[in-house]
């Protein structure tokens with residue numbers, strides 16, 4: 001197949017020590033790479049194992065949504081991590097994942113994809129990539145599955161999402177998917193190592209620099225809906241939003257719309 005993602009193509013391009021080196025589970029079709037990666041984790045697969053496929057029949061999105069993953073149209077990949085982090089730092093891996101994919105996109109295509117808190121990648125106001133972080137208890141301890149779906153070619157997402165989603169080849173000459181995978185794993189390994197060494201401080205500056213949310217008007221839809229100015233993130237990964245009455249809110253989860261991005265006006 002054209003633009004193959006067989007590990008034989010991207011493994012030689014890796015600059016990693018562990019990510020993508022050990023168990024690389026590549027299949028044409030999977031229900032979900034996150035589901036398979038969780039099974040591998042329970043069977044004891046090591047830190048850095050990769051699971052990827054050409055197409056997912058049950059791709060999972062955040063908040064229980066479905067993630068469209070048609071054959072050959074994107075990078076549908078899960079990375080199994082057994083990080084050396086305190087439990088409260090684990091959610092910060094989601095930032096590492098977003099930073100790594102946005103850098104990989106920039107390195108391989110020049111596209112300036114930005115991070116919408118916590119971990120969507122957007123370009124030109126539309127979603128280019130989504131990330132689903134899941135945790136699984138294994139005999140070797142807690143493992144983290146970082147699942148990433150990147151729209152590379154037209155047809156990656158359904159037509160009815162055309163005003164909110166985008167694929168790389170709509171706006172640039174898409175690089176090979178194997179080049180993206182190698183770049184992503186190489187940057188991700190470094191970002192996770194940085195988080196392990198220095199905690200939040202080690203990744204905060206890079207995350208802030210790539211964020212489209214910070215410094216913007218946002219609407220948060222969660223337990224309560226609020227509108228305000230996104231000032232910063234804190235060391236737990238929470239988004240700090242100041243409402244008109246001057247109160248600073250810590251937003252831990254929920255859907256955040258950024259003015260001018262993905263249909264929010």
Ligand code: BTN
Nearest residue numbers: 032059060061062130131147149
């Ligand atoms: C989101 O809703 O934005 C998250 C989407 C995450 C999709 C990826 S594709 C690879 C991995 N396997 C899944 O089932 N989901 C993630």
